[in-house]
Amino acid sequence: MGEHQEKLETKGYKLLGDHGAVSLCHWTKKSITENRTCYKQKFYGINSHRCLQMTPSIFCQQKCVFCWRPQTLSKTIPEDIDWLEPKELIEKALKAQKKLLEGYYGMLDDLNEQKLDQAQEPNQVAISLTGEPTIYPYMSELIKEFKKKDFTTFLVTNGLKPDLLENMELPTQLYVSLEAFSEELHKRINIPFEENSWQKIQRTLELLSELDTRTVIRTTLLKDWNMEEPEKFVPLFEKASPNFIELKAYMFIGSSRQRLSIGNMPRHYEVKEFAEEIVPELSEYEIEDEDSQSRVVLLRKEGAERKIQTPSGS
Numbered sequence: 001m002g003e004h005q006e007k008l009e010t011k012g013y014k015l016l017g018d019h020g021a022v023s024l025c026h027w028t029k030k031s032i033t034e035n036r037t038c039y040k041q042k043f044y045g046i047n048s049h050r051c052l053q054m055t056p057s058i059f060c061q062q063k064c065v066f067c068w069r070p071q072t073l074s075k076t077i078p079e080d081i082d083w084l085e086p087k088e089l090i091e092k093a094l095k096a097q098k099k100l101l102e103g104y105y106g107m108l109d110d111l112n113e114q115k116l117d118q119a120q121e122p123n124q125v126a127i128s129l130t131g132e133p134t135i136y137p138y139m140s141e142l143i144k145e146f147k148k149k150d151f152t153t154f155l156v157t158n159g160l161k162p163d164l165l166e167n168m169e170l171p172t173q174l175y176v177s178l179e180a181f182s183e184e185l186h187k188r189i190n191i192p193f194e195e196n197s198w199q200k201i202q203r204t205l206e207l208l209s210e211l212d213t214r215t216v217i218r219t220t221l222l223k224d225w226n227m228e229e230p231e232k233f234v235p236l237f238e239k240a241s242p243n244f245i246e247l248k249a250y251m252f253i254g255s256s257r258q259r260l261s262i263g264n265m266p267r268h269y270e271v272k273e274f275a276e277e278i279v280p281e282l283s284e285y286e287i288e289d290e291d292s293q294s295r296v297v298l299l300r301k302e303g304a305e306r307k308i309q310t311p312s313g314s
């Protein structure tokens with residue numbers, strides 16, 4: 001096992017082969033133990049306690065300055081990875097999730113035990129744990145397999161694989177992370193080690209407006225980096241024309257503390273101010289909701305349906 005994989009394991013991740021991972025989301029735990037849920041439950045109606053948080057690829061083509069996950073990997077993605085097939089990967093992920101939930105029995109009252117029982121059968125997958133999921137060579141098949149199992153699927157990508165997005169089975173909700181409004185800022189904030197990365201992101205943004213699924217741009221806001229000129233994001237948001245834009249504060253946690261300072265973490269009211277400045281510049285968006293504990297503001301495009309349909313109803 002490599003150094004990076006070992007580090008992930010010491011942080012409570014369960015590895016899937018030597019390229020994927022599962023971790024119990026903070027909000028899955030909170031939902032089970034304290035009935036507090038994540039902002040995606042509030043915004044879109046998924047159930048935090050039935051959410052499987054996983055990635056099929058712990059490898060990434062960037063080293064974003066704000067990333068709070070361990071960044072011990074080298075810049076090259078190994079060529080000799082023994083990629084698991086989607087079915088096997090999902091089986092292992094579900095098993096790992098069950099294992100991670102085991103310790104909660106005996107700690108809870110009856111009501112929350114019911115929730116814990118339901119958590120054993122996730123119906124929502126957040127493919128966004130660490131690394132870049134689209135590096136996994138069977139991404140499309142993975143989404144299909146999850147759909148066969150009646151999961152709603154949220155996929156988060158850094159936008160570096162437009163050709164894949166153009167042809168793949170699309171998830172229920174496709175997220176593209178966008179923190180930079182210029183190539184120069186992209187190089188400083190995302191630290192890509194792939195050629196033409198900015199051009200690929202631009203292609204992804206163009207594509208986003210054409211894809212037949214729910215689309216979201218998530219912009220992590222960092223003070224002194226990308227918050228000072230909100231209007232610079234306008235052409236990019238307009239080009240992508242996503243159903244939703246999530247403006248979310250950078251959090252001063254995990255390994256990002258070695259690269260940034262607490263002063264880079266905006267308060268919720270600063271995220272709100274950013275949203276209020278940008279909305280009048282956008283042609284079809286309004287502020288739809290916010291969640292102060294996660295310091296996130298949701299912009300919705302006119303006509304976009306906010307709640308997703310959960311296939312199995314709860």
Ligand code: SF4
Nearest residue numbers: 025038048051053126
């Ligand atoms: S949607 Fe994201 S934040 Fe919410 S429970 Fe799932 S992994 Fe956690």
